[in-house]
Amino acid sequence: MTIGRPLEFDPDEALGAAVQVFWSKGYQAASLTDLLEAMTLSKSSLYQAFGGKRELFEQSVGRYVDELSAVMLARLDATDSGRRFIEETFFGVAHTAGQAAGGRGCLLANSASELGQRDPGLAAHVARGMERFAAIFCTAIERGQAAGEITNGISAPVLATYLLACMNGLRTMIKAGATCHAACEVCALMLRPLD
């Protein structure tokens, strides 16, 4: 398949750039012009390589989930305590309050909010992504439970779903302009059910 003129761009890199654009602007506000500029390719290349805006978005969400879960899993494995992993995750997000990074929130949550109900196909995609994040929390919880750092009174999957919902709430409140201090206070309360 090396026949023909070779690609002048790295599809993986281009997709990474698309993720950034969608993450910062959202789906609808991101115009093809924005995307092409960030991805540094021509319109025809985009359509040939990714199919169209909608398809590019779906791939971007997938890529975002893949990357973020890889990062989280790496951090989870590098942390000897499941509980500390969770705490660090939450307080790490809380500390993005007031910063530029905080305003973007989570691409997956943003997608759920913006298009969750309007695009069934994408909704399923988003739901699957959420489950993957929940699964990471679940693993962390199970380790914490085994180590006695986290209560055994609540099943790990339920607790994981709860944490995911809390995380989304935290992100929304940061998007709405909460201070770092307030976000941290809220975090502390959110983590209580772990006890």
Place this chain on the structure above:
Amino acid sequence: MTIGRPLEFDPDEALGAAVQVFWSKGYQAASLTDLLEAMTLSKSSLYQAFGGKRELFEQSVGRYVDELSAVMLARLDATDSGRRFIEETFFGVAHTAGQAAGGRGCLLANSASELGQRDPGLAAHVARGMERFAAIFCTAIERGQAAGEITNGISAPVLATYLLACMNGLRTMIKAGATCHAACEVCALMLRPLD
């Protein structure tokens, strides 16, 4: 001021219709055509009465906050228990999971998510709205604390901020496709800090 041709539409009613459109579709996805159709007025009337899409949206958000907080305050006053008011609010939202109403989420949270970082003026508006909802929770908490139904170990404003964040998380998870059962389980955990 009765001089001239009288309005053929009720501005208040029209604004109510605009709220519904923005609530269902979001700001960017709601076109002027959508709005005009729902509001049953002509483009020139819209511009004369509300200023433009952006201004109409701001007024719609304000109206949404006014209406919803009025409804909540009425329910709060009709409930003799501050704690039960909070529980009913949360489980009421949880039970919208899987329903059409659940997919729309909260207009204020949606606005924060969609435009919070891109429009400073609107962001301030949204933040103020959030504070109003927090204030309602705060009142309920104070009543609950006075009645001994809610712990005094956490200050009412902090607890209120926490509940608001949880509510937003709950809404996001419902938008992302959570089942009613899962939402209720999460609710129960979210309300634990009240103990």
Place this chain on the structure above:
DNA sequence: TGACTTTTGGACCGGTCGGTCCTAAAGTGA
């Protein structure tokens, strides 16, 4: 009735949207 004020409908605007398509360029293998 007639002067005046305001609203209404809709034509019209430039701009941008996502998407298509065709041609030239840039590679490959023989």
Place this chain on the structure above:
DNA sequence: TCACTTTAGGACCGACCGGTCCAAAAGTCA
């Protein structure tokens, strides 16, 4: 070198976007 395959650039598309503007309609008041 030359036939072949694929990409890149960009002209072009119809549709729709939010917004402006103006003439006709519908009232009020004297």
